[in-house]
Amino acid sequence: xxxxxxxxxxxxxxxxxAACTPKPxxxxxxxxxxxxxRRDHLGMYGYPLPTSPNLDRLAEDSLVYTNAxxxxxxxxxTHASMFTGKLPSAHGANYDPEGPLRLGAAIGAQYSHYRxxxxxxxxxxxxxxLSAHGYATGGIIAGPWMMEVFRLGKGFEHYDDDGxxxxxxxxxxxxxxxxxxxxxxxxxxxxxxFLNYYDPHSPTWQDAPLDAQGNPSGPPKPLHDxxxxxxxxxxxxxxxxxxxxxxxxxxxxxxxxxxxxxxMEHLKQSGLYEDTWIFVLADHGDLLGDPVLGETxxxxxGDSLTEPEIHIPFFVKEPGARGRKGQDASPVQQTDILPTxxxxxxxxxxxxxxxxxxxGKHLIVAELHKLPMMNRVHGPNPKDWxxxxxxxxxxxxxDKFGWSSNGTHYLIDLAQDPGERVNALGRKAxxxxxxxxxxxxxxxxxxxxxxxxxxxxxxxxxAERLKGLGYLxxxx
Numbered sequence: 001x002x003x004x005x006x007x008x009x010x011x012x013x014x015x016x017x018a019a020c021t022p023k024p025x026x027x028x029x030x031x032x033x034x035x036x037x038r039r040d041h042l043g044m045y046g047y048p049l050p051t052s053p054n055l056d057r058l059a060e061d062s063l064v065y066t067n068a069x070x071x072x073x074x075x076x077x078t079h080a081s082m083f084t085g086k087l088p089s090a091h092g093a094n095y096d097p098e099g100p101l102r103l104g105a106a107i108g109a110q111y112s113h114y115r116x117x118x119x120x121x122x123x124x125x126x127x128x129x130l131s132a133h134g135y136a137t138g139g140i141i142a143g144p145w146m147m148e149v150f151r152l153g154k155g156f157e158h159y160d161d162d163g164x165x166x167x168x169x170x171x172x173x174x175x176x177x178x179x180x181x182x183x184x185x186x187x188x189x190x191x192x193x194f195l196n197y198y199d200p201h202s203p204t205w206q207d208a209p210l211d212a213q214g215n216p217s218g219p220p221k222p223l224h225d226x227x228x229x230x231x232x233x234x235x236x237x238x239x240x241x242x243x244x245x246x247x248x249x250x251x252x253x254x255x256x257x258x259x260x261x262x263x264m265e266h267l268k269q270s271g272l273y274e275d276t277w278i279f280v281l282a283d284h285g286d287l288l289g290d291p292v293l294g295e296t297x298x299x300x301x302g303d304s305l306t307e308p309e310i311h312i313p314f315f316v317k318e319p320g321a322r323g324r325k326g327q328d329a330s331p332v333q334q335t336d337i338l339p340t341x342x343x344x345x346x347x348x349x350x351x352x353x354x355x356x357x358x359x360g361k362h363l364i365v366a367e368l369h370k371l372p373m374m375n376r377v378h379g380p381n382p383k384d385w386x387x388x389x390x391x392x393x394x395x396x397x398x399d400k401f402g403w404s405s406n407g408t409h410y411l412i413d414l415a416q417d418p419g420e421r422v423n424a425l426g427r428k429a430x431x432x433x434x435x436x437x438x439x440x441x442x443x444x445x446x447x448x449x450x451x452x453x454x455x456x457x458x459x460x461x462x463a464e465r466l467k468g469l470g471y472l473x474x475x476x
Contacts, residue, residue, distance in 0.1 A: 026345045027319035028276040029130070029192045031082070031337065034256065035075065035143050035169070036201040036301060038285040039068075039313040041253055049229045051253040054261025058280065061317045063324045068314030068332045069364045069395060070284045074302035075145040076116065077367075078283040078334055079152050079196075083125045085338035085353035088367050092449025093119040093150065095371045100452055101149065104472045106460040111472045113373060118151040121453035124350040126338045127155030127192065133347055136191040140178045142170035142198035144465040149458050156194070158182065164465050168223060168252075169198030172259035180266050187270060195263075199224075199256040200286070202300065202470065204248035220244070226251040242289055249288060274321060279337060281314040294419025303374070303387040305366050305402060306420060310393070316358065330359045331395070352447050363442055364395040375406070394439040399428075401435035409436070 039045045042052045044059035045066075071081045072088055080086075080093035088094050096117045104111025119125075127137045138158040139146075146152050146161060153159035160178055163170040179195055186193075205223060208216040219237060229250040230236055236247050267273040285308045287298040293308070301309045314332060318324055335355030342349055343357045356362045368391040375388050389406030398415035410423040411432040417424075425432050458466070466472050 026135075026190060028190055028272060029135070029341060030276055030278045031192070031194045032260065032278070032280045033079065033082075033194075033196050034200070034253075034280065034282045034313065035196060035198040036284065036286045037253060037256075037282040037313060038288075038308055039282070039311060040308070041250060042313050044315065045313060049231065049250060051229050051250045052257045054257045054264060055280065057261075058264055058278065058317060059315050061323070061325060062278070062280075062315040063318065064315040064327050065332045065358070066327055066329050068281065068312050069334075069366060070282070070310040070312050071334050071366050072368050073284045073305055073309040073366070074368075075143055075283050076150055076152075079146065080119045081334045081355075082337050083127065083152060083154075084119065084123050085126075085335050085350070085355040086123075087335060087354050087365060087443075087446060088369065089443055090352060090354065090446045090449060091119050091123055092117050092452070093152075094369050095374075096369070097371055100455045101458060103458055103466055104463050106458060107463045107467060107472075111463070111467070114371065114466075114472050116150070117449075117452055118149070118455060119154065119452075120450035122450040123154070125155040126341065127153075127194070129155070129338075129342065129347055129350070130192045130345075131155055131157060133345065134190065136186045136189050137193075138182045138186070138191065139194040139196075140175050140182065141194075141196040142172070142175050143196055143201065144169065144462070144469055144471065146196050147458075147462055147465075149456055149462060165468075168203060169201060169469065172197050172199050172256045173262075176259040176263045179263055183266065183270065183272065187272060197256045197260065199252040200249060202286075204245070204252045222248045222251045224251050224255040229254050246288055246290070249286070275319045276317075277319045277341075278317040280316075281334065282312040283334075285309045285312060294421045298387065302368070303370070305368055305391045305393040307400075307414070307418065310366050328359065331362070331364050332358050333362070333364055336360070336362075354446070363438070365439065365442060366393045367391065367443065392439055392443060394435055394442075396435060396438075399431060399435065401432055401439065403436060403439060411435070 041047050043056040044064055070078050072078050077088035077094050080091045084091045094117055096115055099115040099117040101116045102112055103114040103116055131137045137156045139153055139156040140160045144164050148161055163174055175195055175197055182193055206221045208220045209218050211217040226236060226247050230247055236244060267276060284301050286301050287295050287308050289295050289299050336358045339349060339353055339355045340357045370390055389404040392403045394401050398413055400412045400414055402410045411425045411428055412420045413424055
């Protein structure tokens with residue numbers, strides 16, 4: 001009798017708990033980030049090579065934003081902005097010479113000067129808000145900056161950061177396989193699923209094999225099949241290093257695209273595609289050294305705020321048969337994801353959010369805070385001036401103003417100079433001064449991030465991942 005009474009009490013508690021959890025009245029939400037993916041290497045933005053046939057088909061069902069910008073040029077602050085609706089200065093997830101996360105301390109003193117902050121302890125994330133309103137929340141990631149230690153998994157009931165190797169992160173096919181498992185497990189309840197695909201990030205090829213003396217015994221090879229994306233008549237074995245690098249970069253996008261296509265097909269076969277709200281965007285782009293595009297001597301990302309790094313692909317497939325399609329030139333930013341979702345679901349915004357629902361009017365601002373040793377000139381080939389210093393940028397119409405801590409401020413007319421070759425600061429000094437004032441006043445008005453509280457330090461395995469993927473250098 002006592003056992004029966006206890007069982008009935010447990011049933012009553014469970015029923016009351018279920019009654020207190022709001023029933024979500026909204027679509028499934030799928031947020032996909034394409035790490036290090038340039039907009040001008042995707043078909044929906046006019047790239048002539050077939051790097052993205054599956055993403056292009058998804059874009060045909062979507063609203064494609066042509067004027068979308070990242071808030072920075074590397075992974076940690078941009079994803080934190082997606083999840084909080086705030087700029088890096090407000091959420092705090094960034095490189096920080098006084099940061100509590102000692103990134104490389106576990107693998108040697110020479111790496112201990114690499115430090116960062118996770119998002120602040122009191123930050124409210126999109127996953128937390130959706131979970132509180134009855135959504136199942138899952139994240140499956142591929143890149144090292146997304147690991148649990150950086151708190152980007154805050155609010156996710158399921159956060160899968162396994163399999164991030166020292167070669168090229170976690171492969172796209174693994175992310176998709178885990179995503180399909182998650183969808184199948186939660187197909188009978190509304191879910192928010194975040195997927196991070198990492199493949200276009202360097203390295204995009206295997207180094208040349210070495211003989212017994214340590215000399216190259218053959219050419220380097222792409223990580224994945226390059227044949228679908230090689231221009232007609234071009235022999236990859238005969239191109240220069242720049243051309244080979246671009247072919248391998250395109251091949252990694254094509255490989256990632258195939259895995260995403262498999263996921264989209266599964267959603268269709270499961271009857272979930274039409275009513276799922278799908279956001280696809282890059283966390284940032286990449287510089288490929290292309291002289292035709294004004295990138296001579298510029299490689300990688302995270303040193304500057306050039307257009308190839310922060311002018312990103314971003315498209316949204318709205319749920320239902322009447323979702324909007326086509327192109328939209330409204331200025332949008334990564335901070336707009338959270339307020340867009342919350343507005344549709346009728347969930348109140350957390351305080352001090354800088355983003356607006358997509359299409360709303362706001363400033364386009366990006367910022368880049370680096371560690372001191374990242375701003376040193378090394379070796380006989382010093383970095384381009386655009387790679388030195390901390391950066392802030394504001395884009396207003398066709399004008400882009402960049403402020404640098406090293407004093408090399410610039411004003412670019414993007415309509416006339418998309419390669420950012422000509423600094424128009426002297427010719428349009430008054431316009432530059434107004435934009436500098438606007439940028440400084442706006443960033444100065446942002447609330448400071450809260451305390452990070454107690455943090456878990458990266459372990460040796462986490463540090464080796466960051467080192468193996470090029471995030472921890474050997475210089476002091």
